[in-house]
Every structure is written in structure tokens, then in C-alpha cells.
Amino acid sequence: MYPSPHAYAPTPFPQPKPPRRWWQHPALIITALVVLPPAGIALAWTSQWGRTQKIIATVLSGIWFLIPLLSDPPKENGTEGKAQTTAATSAPPAPNSSPPPAPTPTPSVEPQMPSAVGRPYAQAEKTVEELIDGELKALSAYADVTLPTDHGTWLVCFQDVAAGSRLVAQSAAPVVHLVAPGTACPATPGTNLRPKPAAPAPAPTTAAPTTARTTAPATDDETGGGGSVSYANCAAVRAAGAAPIRRGDPGYGRHLDRDGDGIACER
Numbered sequence: 001m002y003p004s005p006h007a008y009a010p011t012p013f014p015q016p017k018p019p020r021r022w023w024q025h026p027a028l029i030i031t032a033l034v035v036l037p038p039a040g041i042a043l044a045w046t047s048q049w050g051r052t053q054k055i056i057a058t059v060l061s062g063i064w065f066l067i068p069l070l071s072d073p074p075k076e077n078g079t080e081g082k083a084q085t086t087a088a089t090s091a092p093p094a095p096n097s098s099p100p101p102a103p104t105p106t107p108s109v110e111p112q113m114p115s116a117v118g119r120p121y122a123q124a125e126k127t128v129e130e131l132i133d134g135e136l137k138a139l140s141a142y143a144d145v146t147l148p149t150d151h152g153t154w155l156v157c158f159q160d161v162a163a164g165s166r167l168v169a170q171s172a173a174p175v176v177h178l179v180a181p182g183t184a185c186p187a188t189p190g191t192n193l194r195p196k197p198a199a200p201a202p203a204p205t206t207a208a209p210t211t212a213r214t215t216a217p218a219t220d221d222e223t224g225g226g227g228s229v230s231y232a233n234c235a236a237v238r239a240a241g242a243a244p245i246r247r248g249d250p251g252y253g254r255h256l257d258r259d260g261d262g263i264a265c266e267r
Helices: 026-035 037-045 051-070 074-090 121-129 234-239
Strands: 137-140 155-159 175-179
Touching (some): 121 175
Parallel strands (some): 137 175
């Protein structure tokens, strides 16, 4: 018997690979995948690599290509922020921009006494007591006017600490003198609003007028010895404290002794 002609299949000869072109060189393809991923992917699929190698190369090159597109480099962000800051700093101010607010003055260590004259006591009290630790003392400007308990509306006429004087907050105790609304301030504090009437002056005591006598010189019997003292009447004798006068005493005269008993001005 003869063997079947198809018992053994003939062994096929391997097909020869086509020649590799210059753009199919692996080094060129890998360089293109890193430097220019789209071109490298295109070259990888025209190369003689296996399908698995082509897929891996495409995925890796695509990721490498998308990383720069999906994230901003920090250096670029910092550069842009710095450029924006520089532009904002160098930009001139707008012509209609409002001026900067004035700085708030720092309160001095030693405050100054404000002017309280002419202001209601309530306002003066609030202003002064914000500067000191104590209280603002109030007195009546008139000595005969009593200051009521509620004197917030009374007006300040005088202050013992002059306006502008420095105040020591811990020990200052300023005093003001007040008048009721509608009442004029006195010239000086402590004056009476209703002065007491003056006491009537005592009537002056005048001596009884003496009548000068132009008579002839009296004799010794008439003058009581010719003394230089003479009286016009008994009133003058009593005013001089010489009554009664006896005959022979200085100042005795017959015109004073009406009954002629030698004793003048006895009553």
C-alpha cells in the first residue's frame, strides 16, 4: 500500500520581514514620543513593534503630553502674580480718587482743661470727667442762692482751672460756679444775688449853736472874777459839763443866774 499523499503536511517557509525604514528606527521613535508625543505615537504605529508595545507607548506618551496641559507651572503663576503686583504698584492714582483719611491723633498723656464757661453743667461734666479720674465739682455762683440737686441745665459762669491748662488725671479736681438758666453771671463768684439793704446812717449830733454876744465887758460881779471863759446860756454850760456854776467860778455871769442867788444853771 502506498501512504496517503496528505498524511504529512508540508512545512511552510517563514515569510521574510519587510525592510525597516529610517523613520521606523526604535531610537528615533522613542525620542519623538518624549519630545513630540503626537508625532512619536504616529511613528510607533507605523513601526514593526508588536501591538502590545504600541499600546503601551501610546498611553505613556499621551500621559506625558497631557501633564503640562492640565497643570500650570508654579513659576509661571508666581511670575504673573508678580507682574500684576508690579503693575498695580506702578499705576498712577485715579484722578477722582478720594484722599487718604487723616491719621487719628494720639491722645496726650496729660490732657488739657476744656473751656466750660457758658455751657450747661451736664455737658461740661461729661467733657471734663472723660479726661480725669475724679468728678467735676459744682458750686453756686451766688452766695445767697442754693444749688439744687438737679442742676444739669444750670450754666457755667466761672471755672477755677483755666481753659488750656494741663490736667493730672489722677489728682485733678476742677470746680465750676453755676447760675440758673436766664440769670446773669455775677462779676465775681460769691456775690449776693439780692443784696441786703444798707442800715440807715445815724443822725449826726450837732451841738446847739452858740450865740455870740457882743456886749460890753462884764464886771467882776457879773463874770465871777473876770475869767476868760464865758457861756451864752445854760445849754452851753451843761454841754461843757460845768453846771451848776457858782459866783466866782470861771464862766459865771448874771445872765445865767436868773434868781440872783449866786448859783447859775442849777436846774
